[in-house]
Amino acid sequence: MLSFRRASLPFALLMALVSWSTHAQSAQDTQPAGDQNAVKATKLPEINVHADDWRKYLKAKLQYQMPEVDGPKITVTKKTTVTHLENQPTVIGNNLNQALARTPGVLVSEQPTPTQFNFSYRGIGNPQESEFVLVMQDGIPMEGDWIGFPTLYAFPMTQSLSEVQLIRGGSSLLYGPEPAPVINLVSKRPAPGTPLTVSTENVVGEHGLFSSYNVIERNQGAWAFRADAGYVHSDGTRANDGSQNRQADLYLAYKPDEHQQWWMDFHAISAVSGDPGRLSYTQWQQDPRTVTTPYNRDWVNRDQLVLGHTREFGDRWSLEAKLWFTYQDLVSRAAKASLPGQPLPSSTTLQDEAFRTYGADVRLRKNWGQGNALTVGTVLFRGNDPFRQWSSPDLMVARDDHDGTPVLNQRRSSQYESLFAENVFRLPYRIHIVPSVRLEHERIAVDETVRPPFLTRPYIHEADGRHLPLFGLGLGNDFGHGNETYFNVSQGWRPLRYFDIASPFSNLVPGHAAQLSKSLSWEAGVHGAPVTGLYYDVSLYWIDFRNRLETQYINAIDTIEVNTGDTRSRGLEGQLDYDFFARTSLASEGQHLESFVNVSLLNATFTGSAIPGQVGKTPAFSPSYLVKTGVTWRDEHVKLSLTAVSSAAQYWQDSDQAYGSGQTYMPARIPAYTVVDVASDWQLNRSLRLLAGISNIGNRHYFDRVWQNGLEPAFGRTWYTGFALSYD
Structure with missing residues (x-):
């Protein structure tokens, strides 16, 4: 060929x-017959x-991975996975195991209430509030404060998302802090030519579930807009477990010509939920509906405004610029745990953490030569995050009632700047090389005016700043029909948080902050779409994570954040997708029968530690395998999907030890579990679509969320059903 x-x-x-x-x-044909000079024909x-045509292979791969140069972002030689949510049934109630079923290696630590979201990856850090994973929406961080308080308390309804992108090695060089990976949530946009369209989706289900999601959108001419409003209510599975979640989004875009676009995004999320308390293993076995904190409650409000501009200049230059402002408020009402029949707590603590953050992300791309591309950019970020607590004898104190006794008041601020550059060089024999560099700077400060009354230490007035360079190198080679080998080695880091420079609840104030936690990631693999309907991606990885920060207890009250040691994570991650109808005549009719399986095999261990006997132990939340699999049948009328998530047993604390005894007992490990879900969409006609599904079909009795004060039971078998109407 x-x-x-x-x-x-x-x-x-x-x-x-x-x-x-x-x-x-x-x-010769025109020569007269018998002409001796006629030319004799030679056959x-x-x-x-x-x-x-290489483009057919590229198009096939883009169903499962990001473009090699995605606007001003270079992702070639970085391992990426894309889940197109339109190719699976609607995800109801933010069932994240279902939404991330095609996303290899991401461990979801389930919490039934919608005020915290817990992810971890490859054994790097506790999944509590996703502190070690950078979660973004359209390339903008969703954490409370990206630097000082990188926790995830808000998550958009999956109906408002078009795809989920997962970027592994090199993610810190592409986006910034957190060792790996980046989970980027891509918002839905109205397709060009969309007439004025209105849709409503309404679902009911078990445990008092009611979900409503409503959209109006249009994209014709130079202007485009999309507005949505969503509401989800659930009674939960325990008393004081009810929740309400509201969401509103507005997207407005103006495209004066084919070379530029201006847009505005507004996102608002509001969630309120009871907190029924965590249980010991013994309590969970006896009655998983037990409530230990009947008066506790959590409120989350998050509003974000984004202004963006893209432009194509002459000489093959292009620009993408974004400015954003975010306000997030976390309020909690928490009293000590007590079992039924025991005396009630005498007081409760009302806590308010506000985050006012703003930033800018500006990136330029220059295409040059034959397929080469250079990207350069900068990110600027600021945060102003006051932290306050009050004590009140009213166990039902309202969220805005600040008449109680002040017990903590801190002014906290953060700042972050970075400069970065990457270039993809295309060489002969389809070889490509991507060197990367990023220069980082962070500074955080805490100034305290009220401290908890049980402490005797001085008021905290601490600040710390760090500079560090990051480097990365990617190599790749296209071969055969749609195959590519890739190799990436890159550095990453975890920023110092407010709690790392001084704990507000300890008598000890460290003389200096701990060292930065840094990662070095190696990954080598091969992926491709060599035949119609087949996609595969398999890689080996090795991550050294150094200067882990751990809370070290000095006594019953005093703790200090110290660098306790290093860990190593290594393993294999594989993904296989196949469409059984792709090579048949059914494909031309829009029929697809897709099966998928992705596997993450992990071997993680402590390689160094300041804690005696810690070397050789397995870090918490590092299951030796995590398997996700499923099958989906879809055509223009039906989407029917069966998915399963299976996790090996895993330790929930780095000591690999059990905790407590009797009513306080917690085993050393979270038991292995497998959960199966089924979901379906049925498009009856142009306007009407029916939805139905069952989560945890086998009614598996399990948990995968454990913190220092107990576990949280996962949902048992639940069902939902509903309909969606659309008009244009």
């Missing part, structure tokens, strides 16, 4: 020869020339 580009000269000569031969044959052997 010959490529026209590579065989252009021989092909041109061949065409000239054929033309000459044809002309000669024509001249040439037949030659078939075929062109190998």
Whole structure:
């Protein structure tokens, strides 16, 4: 098989020869009979020339991975996975195991109430509030404060998302702090040419579930807009477990010409939930509906405004710039745990953490040569995050009632700046090289005016700043039909948080902050779409995570954040997708029967530690395997999906030890579990769509969320059903 580009000269000569031969044959045909000077025709052997269109392989791979150069972002040689949510049934109630079923290696630590979201990856850090994973929406961090308080308390309804992107090695060089990975949530946009369209989706289900999601959108001419409003209510599975979640989004875009666009995004999320308390293993076995904190409650409000601009300049330059402002407020009402029949607590603590953050992300791309691209950019970020607590004898104190006794008041601030550059060099034999560099700076400060009354230490007035460079190198090679080998080595880091420079609840104030936690990630693999309907991606990885920060207890009250040691995570991550109808006539009718399986095999261990006997132990939340699999049948009328998530047993604390006894007992490990879900969408006609599904079909009795004060039971078997209407 010959490529026209590579065989252009021989092909041109061949065409000239054929033309000459044809002309000669024509001249012979016109010679008079018997002419001795007539040219004698020579019959040439037949030659078939075929062109190998590489674009069909690229299009197939883009169903599962990001473009090699995605706007101003270079992702070639970085391992990426894309889940297109439109290719699976609607995810109801933010069932994140279902939404991330096609996202290899991401461990979801389930918490039924919608005020915290817990992810971890490859054994790097506790999943509590996703502190070691950078979660973004449209490339903008969703954490409370990206630097000083990188926790995830808000998550958009999955109906408002078009895809989920997962970026591993090199993610810190592409986006910034957290060792790996980046989970980027991509918002839905109205497709070009969309007329004025209105839709409503309404679902009911078990445990008092009611979900409503409503959209109006249009994209014609120079203007486009999309507005949505969502509401989810659930009674939960325990008393004081009810929750309400509200969401509103507005997207407005203006495209004066084909070379530029201006847009505005507004996102608002509001969630309120009871907190029924965590249970010991013994309590969970006896009655998983037990409530230990009947008066506790959590409120989350998050509003974000984004202004963006893209432009294509001359000489193959392009720009993407974003400015954003975010206000997030976390309020909690928490009293000490007590079992039914025991005396009630005498007081409760009302806590208010506000986060006012703003930032800018500006990136330029220059295409040069034959397929080469250079990207440069900067990110600026600021945070102003007051932290306050009051004590009140009213166990039902309202969220805005600050008449109680002040017990803590801190002014906290953060700042972050970075400069970065990457370049993809295209070399002969389809080889590509991507060197990367990023220069980082952070500074955080805490100033305290009220401290907890049980402490005797001085008021905290601490600040710390850090500079560090990050480097990365990627190598890749395209071979065969749609296959690519890739290799990436890159550095990452975890920023110092407010709690790392001084704990507000300890008598000890460290003389200096701990060292930064840094990672070095190696990954080598191969992926591709060599035949129609098949995609595969398999890689080996090795991550060294150094200067882990741990809370070290000095006594019952005093703790200090110290660098306790280093860990190493290594393993294999594989993904296989196959469409059984892709090579049949059913594909031309829009029919697909897709099966998938992705596997993450992990071996994680402590390689160094200041804690005696810690070396050789397994870090918490590092299951030796995490398997996700499923099958989906879809056409223009039906989406029917069966998915399963299976996790090995895992330790919930780094000591690998059990905790407590009797009513306080917690085993050393979270038991293995497998959960199966089924979901379906049925498009009856142009306007009406029916939805139905069952989560945890086998009614598996399990948990995968454990913190220092107990576990949280996962949902048992639940069902939902509903409908969606659309008009245009």
